[in-house]
Amino acid sequence: MLDIAFAKPALPKSGALALLVHEGERPSGLWQQADEATGGAISRAFEVAEFTGGKGKTCVILAPGANLTRVLAVGLGKPADVTAKVFEEAGGAVATNLSQEPSAAVANSALDAGQAADVALGAVLRAYRFDRYRTREKPEDLPKLAKLTVLTAETAKARTAWERAEAAAKGVFLTRDLVSEPANVLHPAEMAERCGQLTELGVKVDIFGLKELTKLGFGALLGVAKGSANEPRMVVMSWSGASGNGRKAKDKPIVFVGKGVTFDTGGISIKPAAGMEDMKWDMAGAGTVIGLMAALAGRKAKVDAIGLVGLVENMPSSTAQRPGDVVTSYSGQTIEVINTDAEGRLVLADVIWYAQQKYDPRFIIDLATLTGAIIIGLGHEYAGLFSNDDGLSQRLTAAGLATGERVWRMPLDEAYDKQIKSDIADMKNVGGRPGGSITAAQFIQRFVNGKPWAHLDIAGMAWATKDSAVIPKGATAFGVRLLDRLVADNYES
Numbered sequence: 409m410l411d412i413a414f415a416k417p418a419l420p421k422s423g424a425l426a427l428l429v430h431e432g433e434r435p436s437g438l439w440q441q442a443d444e445a446t447g448g449a450i451s452r453a454f455e456v457a458e459f460t461g462g463k464g465k466t467c468v469i470l471a472p473g474a475n476l477t478r479v480l481a482v483g484l485g486k487p488a489d490v491t492a493k494v495f496e497e498a499g500g501a502v503a504t505n506l507s508q509e510p511s512a513a514v515a516n517s518a519l520d521a522g523q524a525a526d527v528a529l530g531a532v533l534r535a536y537r538f539d540r541y542r543t544r545e546k547p548e549d550l551p552k553l554a555k556l557t558v559l560t561a562e563t564a565k566a567r568t569a570w571e572r573a574e575a576a577a578k579g580v581f582l583t584r585d586l587v588s589e590p591a592n593v594l595h596p597a598e599m600a601e602r603c604g605q606l607t608e609l610g611v612k613v614d615i616f617g618l619k620e621l622t623k624l625g626f627g628a629l630l631g632v633a634k635g636s637a638n639e640p641r642m643v644v645m646s647w648s649g650a651s652g653n654g655r656k657a658k659d660k661p662i663v664f665v666g667k668g669v670t671f672d673t674g675g676i677s678i679k680p681a682a683g684m685e686d687m688k689w690d691m692a693g694a695g696t697v698i699g700l701m702a703a704l705a706g707r708k709a710k711v712d713a714i715g716l717v718g719l720v721e722n723m724p725s726s727t728a729q730r731p732g733d734v735v736t737s738y739s740g741q742t743i744e745v746i747n748t749d750a751e752g753r754l755v756l757a758d759v760i761w762y763a764q765q766k767y768d769p770r771f772i773i774d775l776a777t778l779t780g781a782i783i784i785g786l787g788h789e790y791a792g793l794f795s796n797d798d799g800l801s802q803r804l805t806a807a808g809l810a811t812g813e814r815v816w817r818m819p820l821d822e823a824y825d826k827q828i829k830s831d832i833a834d835m836k837n838v839g840g841r842p843g844g845s846i847t848a849a850q851f852i853q854r855f856v857n858g859k860p861w862a863h864l865d866i867a868g869m870a871w872a873t874k875d876s877a878v879i880p881k882g883a884t885a886f887g888v889r890l891l892d893r894l895v896a897d898n899y900e901s
């Protein structure tokens with residue numbers, strides 16, 4: 409991870425300098441000093457480039473003098489429209505435009521502590537890379553940027569703000585690493601193993617194997633797992649930030665559940681070949697829950713939170729479940745499996761029921777790359793939110809706007825629930841094409857036992873096919889920052 413420091417504003421004696429400039433701003437402070445030290449090179453470059461600080465606009469000046477290697481200007485737009493997101497995105501622009509510099513300083517006429525931390529976070533998130541399987545990269549093709557110093561008068565406060573942000577960034581990186589891994593490496597046992605690293609942060613990690621899951625009667629999850637030689641796991645991660653050290657919590661724990669299908673071939677209802685490789689990231693819901701637990705524990709959040717992930721591989725084989733099979737879920741309800749490719753809801757059904765039985769949670773939020781239909785409905789801009797609780801929905805929506813990980817509420821209704829009636833069992837696992845994401849959510853709701861619950865369908869959000877301001881293409885870790893923020897703003901004692 410990019411190394412972050414905070415220092416009082418002073419013109420660097422060498423190296424690279426990034427100036428964050430408001431629309432129409434006049435030179436002052438460091439900007440003016442740098443311009444004078446370079447004999448007006450910055451003003452001249454802005455003039456030629458017609459750079460006036462427009463939002464997202466950049467201008468790079470090479471070797472302007474005063475021993476500086478590069479000066480980068482990043483436009484922030486009008487001061488009245490500036491939000492945390494604008495500073496994060498500016499940080500992202502610094503990470504990409506100065507990637508060839510070993511270190512850089514970032515300044516603005518008056519960065520406060522929060523803004524300084526936002527810039528740092530944006531830069532760190534944008535600089536993420538998953539290089540584990542590259543063995544022949546030339547040094548000149550690798551980014552050199554290793555250290556970023558953000559200049560602010562409020563250095564002490566900025567360091568405190570950064571501690572929280574850094575924990576979130578570490579959670580995001582853990583999630584991105586997991587989601588990026590190929591499925592031959594990251595099978596259920598390996599993914600469960602990797603949850604073990606959370607113990608270093610003070611998280612209690614319990615792993616359930618095939619034996620335990622069979623004994624519990626996880627018939628829905630085990631039906632999915634049956635076709636694979638890679639045995640399933642369930643991992644329970646507990647962070648006791650409110651009740652630890654002999655204290656008793658006044659609130660019940662909050663619970664997060666993730667779909668962890670380490671590879672989804674569709675099973676016997678097999679998917680077409682084109683694009684099937686994407687299904688290595690069908691464990692992103694679980695990956696996000698794991699990263700979220702790391703973020704909460706990393707910043708010692710004052711909350712009791714439990715993360716549960718159901719880890720399976722969905723394969724076709726002679727031992728795989730068949731279309732038409734009936735399974736008995738952990739809740740006791742029976743399910744006719746019409747389509748073995750609607751497997752995520754089967755996994756979630758058992759884990760969600762277990763979470764309620766065992767923990768009597770304050771609320772449950774599940775995350776899953778559940779349906780292709782949510783991509784048709786919402787594209788790659790919003791995750792689908794389904795909930796039985798208006799307050800929880802509002803808080804999630806607000807956290808989405810604050811972090812840029814946005815959610816859009818979709819309906820739940822008796823009328824949709826009728827679509828999953830079965831002729832021979834309590835329900836079937838698919839409801840036909842109309843409202844495919846909603847009937848999937850209705851299915852999950854049948855395993856919600858009167859608790860406030862929200863389901864996030866992140867199928868359109870977990871993976872990016874192009875770079876954006878603070879997310880390089882690939883695994884996004886959508887949901888880590890959203891839920892970390894939800895907790896910070898509403899659920900800490």
Ligand code: BES
Pocket residue numbers: 672674686690747749750751752777778779780781838839844867868
């Ligand atoms: N993992 C998929 C959903 C998915 C599709 C995620 C594309 C990301 C990108 C899920 O298990 C699935 O296969 N869903 C089916 C459900 C259908 C059989 C009712 C789908 O969406 O086609």
Ligand code: MN
Pocket residue numbers: 672674748749750751752
């Ligand atoms: Mn599927």
Ligand code: ZN
Pocket residue numbers: 669672690749751752777778
């Ligand atoms: Zn799936």
